[in-house]
Amino acid sequence: MAVTRTFSIIKPDATRRNLTGAVTKMLEDAGLRVVASKRIHMTREQAEGFYAVHKERPFYGELCDFMTSGPVVVQVLEGEDAVKRNRDVMGATNPADAAEGTIRKTYAESIEANSVHGSDSDENAATEIRFFFSDDELVG
Numbered sequence: 001m002a003v004t005r006t007f008s009i010i011k012p013d014a015t016r017r018n019l020t021g022a023v024t025k026m027l028e029d030a031g032l033r034v035v036a037s038k039r040i041h042m043t044r045e046q047a048e049g050f051y052a053v054h055k056e057r058p059f060y061g062e063l064c065d066f067m068t069s070g071p072v073v074v075q076v077l078e079g080e081d082a083v084k085r086n087r088d089v090m091g092a093t094n095p096a097d098a099a100e101g102t103i104r105k106t107y108a109e110s111i112e113a114n115s116v117h118g119s120d121s122d123e124n125a126a127t128e129i130r131f132f133f134s135d136d137e138l139v140g
């Protein structure tokens with residue numbers, strides 16, 4: 001299995017509850033290594049750009065409100081099959097459907113305030129990493 005990278009966000013509901021370390025520990029325990037990390041407060045423009053793929057969905061406006069409601073931690077994670085590994089430890093979008101032991105089952109508040117984002121393909125991971133990080137910020 002190849003070592004790859006994925007993009008993660010620890011969302012405002014988690015930073016508000018001081019869960020940055022707890023969430024990161026679950027990522028690390030799942031075999032992922034944080035190779036870049038920064039705490040930012042997303043601008044409206046950043047949130048709308050990042051979630052542009054969801055523009056037509058009814059919750060787009062609310063999602064952008066939520067993602068700009070407090071600080072987030074954007075991270076690049078590295079590991080074997082990183083995209084799938086991260087999606088597995090994140091759990092289902094709706095915490096009510098998430099498996100035991102996943103981040104969303106453990107910490108998410110709702111389908112929207114679900115504590116973490118993770119890329120859903122290698123291609124999207126590359127795009128999302130570039131959206132927030134320059135090459136010299138990735139330190140493996």
Ligand code: GDP
Binds near residue numbers: 093111112114
């Ligand atoms: P993900 O890949 O598991 O994060 O899920 P999606 O790509 O489908 O959705 C992106 C994000 O939009 C989710 O992580 C949630 O924060 C939010 N979201 C998804 N579905 C809903 C919904 O039905 N209502 C609201 N308010 N937010 C949603």
